Amino acid sequence: MSLRVLARNALSLIGANVVTNAVGFAVTVLLVRHLGVEGIGRYTYATTYAALFGILSSFGLYLVLTRQVAAEPGAAGARLGSVLLLQAFLVPLALGVTVGSALVLHPASDALPIGLAGVGVGLASLAGTYGAVVTGREKIHLNAAVNLGMALLWGLLALALVGLGLGVTGLIVFFVVHKLANVLALRAVTRRACGISPRFGVRELPTRDLLRAAAPFALLIVLNDLYWNAGMILVGRLRGAEEVGIFAVAYRVIAVLVAVVGTVSGVLYPRLAHLFTADAAGFVLLMGRTRKYALAIGLPLGLAVSLLADRIIVVLFGPAFADAGGSLRLLGWFIPLLCVYSPLSYAMLAMAEERTWLILHSVATGVVIGGSLLLVPALGHLGAAGALLASGVFLAAAVPWAITARGIPVALTPADLKVVGACGAMGVTLWWLRGVPVLALVASVTAYAAILHLAGFVTADERLSVRTSFAIRGER
Numbered sequence: 001m002s003l004r005v006l007a008r009n010a011l012s013l014i015g016a017n018v019v020t021n022a023v024g025f026a027v028t029v030l031l032v033r034h035l036g037v038e039g040i041g042r043y044t045y046a047t048t049y050a051a052l053f054g055i056l057s058s059f060g061l062y063l064v065l066t067r068q069v070a071a072e073p074g075a076a077g078a079r080l081g082s083v084l085l086l087q088a089f090l091v092p093l094a095l096g097v098t099v100g101s102a103l104v105l106h107p108a109s110d111a112l113p114i115g116l117a118g119v120g121v122g123l124a125s126l127a128g129t130y131g132a133v134v135t136g137r138e139k140i141h142l143n144a145a146v147n148l149g150m151a152l153l154w155g156l157l158a159l160a161l162v163g164l165g166l167g168v169t170g171l172i173v174f175f176v177v178h179k180l181a182n183v184l185a186l187r188a189v190t191r192r193a194c195g196i197s198p199r200f201g202v203r204e205l206p207t208r209d210l211l212r213a214a215a216p217f218a219l220l221i222v223l224n225d226l227y228w229n230a231g232m233i234l235v236g237r238l239r240g241a242e243e244v245g246i247f248a249v250a251y252r253v254i255a256v257l258v259a260v261v262g263t264v265s266g267v268l269y270p271r272l273a274h275l276f277t278a279d280a281a282g283f284v285l286l287m288g289r290t291r292k293y294a295l296a297i298g299l300p301l302g303l304a305v306s307l308l309a310d311r312i313i314v315v316l317f318g319p320a321f322a323d324a325g326g327s328l329r330l331l332g333w334f335i336p337l338l339c340v341y342s343p344l345s346y347a348m349l350a351m352a353e354e355r356t357w358l359i360l361h362s363v364a365t366g367v368v369i370g371g372s373l374l375l376v377p378a379l380g381h382l383g384a385a386g387a388l389l390a391s392g393v394f395l396a397a398a399v400p401w402a403i404t405a406r407g408i409p410v411a412l413t414p415a416d417l418k419v420v421g422a423c424g425a426m427g428v429t430l431w432w433l434r435g436v437p438v439l440a441l442v443a444s445v446t447a448y449a450a451i452l453h454l455a456g457f458v459t460a461d462e463r464l465s466v467r468t469s470f471a472i473r474g475e476r
Contacts, residue, residue, distance in 0.1 A: 016144035017263040020151035021256040027158045028252050031171065032245075032317045034162045041245030042113065042168045045236040047175065048229050049102070050117035055225065056094035057087060057125040060217030061210060062132035069136025069196075076133060080190070081198035082206060083129050091122040105237075116172045123179035130186035137194045146185050154178050220358065227365045227391070231384035234372040239380045247381035249317050250309075250327035257301065257335055261294075265343045272350035283350070284408060290343045291410070296419050296457065298339025300448050303423055304441065306332030307430045311437050327385040337392035341399040344410065348403060360398050367391040415457060422451040 032040050061083050069076045098118035102111040134143050157174040164170070190196050232251070236244045268290060275283035305312065309332060310325035317324070348357045368391045375383025400410035426448040433440035452458075 016147045018260060020147050021259050023151040023155055025252065025256050027155050028249075029316050030158050030162065032249055032321065035168065035171070037245040037320055038241050039168050039245070040248055041236070041241035041243070042110075043171055044232065044248040045241060045244045046110070046113040046117045046168075046172060047120070048232045049114055049236075050098050050121045052225060052229060052233065053094050053098045053101075053118065054121040054125060055218055055222050056097060057091040057122045058128055058218075058221070059090060059211065060214040060221050061086065062125075062128040063217040064210060064213045065129060065132040066136045069133050070138070073137065076136065076194075076196045077199040078201065080129070080133055080196060081200040082210060084126075084198050085200055086207060086210060087126060087129060091125060094125075095119065095122055113169055113172050116169070116176055120172070120176040120179040123176065123183050127179065127182040127186050130183065130190045133190045133196055134186065134194060137196070139189075139194060142189050142193055143186075146182070146189060149185065150178065150182050153181055216354075220361070223358070223361050223365050227361065227368055230365070230369045231372045231376075231388055234369070234376050235381055235384050238376045243380045246321060246324045247327055247384055249313065249321050250324040250331055250381065250385065253305065253312060253316075253328055254331045254335060258338060261298075261338055261342050265346045268343060269346040269350060272347050276350045283347075287344070287347045287403075287408070287410075288413075290347075291340065292413070292415050294339040294343050295336065295416060296452070298336035299419055299423050300426055300445070301339075302332045302335035302337075303427050304332075304430065304444070305335065306330075307427065307434070308437060308441070324381070327381045330382065330385040330389050334389050334392045337389075337396040341392070341395040344399045344403060345395075348399065351403075351406060351408075353402070353406065356402050357399075360395060360402065363398075364391040364395050367394055418452060418455045418457050422448045422455070422457075425451055 031043075035043065065079055065083050068079045072079070095115070095118045098121075099111060099115040102114040106114065131143050131146075134140070157178060161171055161174055232244060232247060235247050268286075272283060272286060275286060306329045309328035310322065313321055313325045313328055345357055348354075368387050371387025371390050372384050375386055377383075379386070403410050426444040429444035429447050430440050433443055
């Protein structure tokens with residue numbers, strides 16, 4: 001992949017992620033105000049519950065397909081056809097399990113919205129298959145364009161929902177329509193922009209090989225889904241739809257940041273993987289700088305979100321959701337922890353330490369599930385937020401330790417102490433001016449940036465590196 005293509009893909013992916021998450025957040029605010037506490041709780045629970053069974057319809061096959069298409073572009077049509085044929089069995093299976101378990105574990109009235117959400121999840125799996133072909137052909141910018149279009153469509157559907165006065169079932173129907181549109185759009189891109197159509201061969205369907213290749217990815221996806229969704233499901237099972245609604249709005253505030261941090265970290269992965277084998281010193285330098293600036297961004301964000309949590313919730317979602325401020329105060333501190341461990345986890349993958357990351361991720365998922373089971377019955381949404389925060393503390397400590405154990409030290413630096421000191425001044429400013437939140441935010445961010453500048457946070461070598469990079473681009 002050329003530097004030009006890499007830069008185009010990275011910038012388009014990050015830009016699309018930022019825009020789609022911003023649009024999605026705005027839509028969430030609109031839907032929360034329209035549906036109310038119980039309504040948004042029922043919708044969130046139905047879609048989250050159905051998503052838990054999404055692995056049965058995708059099984060991580062899209063990740064295998066991306067690799068196969070990239071390695072053998074000429075066989076892309078046959079590879080796509082094989083995966084689609086396999087999904088023709090897996091998607092109905094996943095839907096059957098989703099509906100069956102919903103009927104067993106929930107009142108019959110809840111089975112319909114969960115079943116409809118299951119249809120949407122199945123369609124999302126098919127969209128992922130077509131998207132994998134586009135990614136494998138190194139046309140990630142087209143995936144990004146489709147994502148932008150789907151974000152705008154979701155916004156229009158939300159406006160139609162409000163205008164028509166529809167409720168939770170109507171929203172889930174629109175959810176299915178949105179996923180169907182995504183499948184059709186990516187199918188068109190695959191055929192027209194990539195020139196690839198599926199070629200079906202039932203007799204030559206490599207079912208066993210595909211499932212064997214996808215199994216490790218499926219396990220990682222299951223863990224990831226459980227990590228992010230188990231708390232929400234347990235809140236619904238143990239405390240009801242209203243508690244889910246309260247927790248959902250608090251979580252949604254940080255979800256945008258979680259998605260952006262994950263995307264940026266993922267974009268760094270190819271570079272880290274190359275440096276680990278070609279330039280060990282460069283690998284250590286990039287990892288250190290990434291960690292340094294991730295903490296410098298994450299810690300003040302977490303501080304601001306935590307201190308202003310109550311006002312953020314009321315301004316965005318209304319006083320009916322004021323109780324969510326408690327959860328957001330806890331979840332705000334998850335942001336700097338994520339900014340520490342997320343880029344370092346991709347460094348672990350670049351070091352071929354997938355098994356170690358799998359073990360750590362499994363333990364963190366256990367912390368979320370165990371902590372939620374222990375805390376949610378008594379504390380409700382606060383218990384789920386506390387369990388997620390505890391898992392973040394574990395990962396922020398364990399991931400650097402695991403990398404250090406492989407001979408690459410990750411420890412506190414003078415730059416980290418500068419960030420902590422500047423955040424202390426920022427926190428004092430925020431608290432002192434808390435009665436005027438806009439002024440408090442502007443003044444505290446200014447104080448934070450000024451202190452870092454005066455403390456020499458950005459080194460001369462880093463400034464020279466940035467200037468050199470721009471100079472090279474200018475020559476081109």
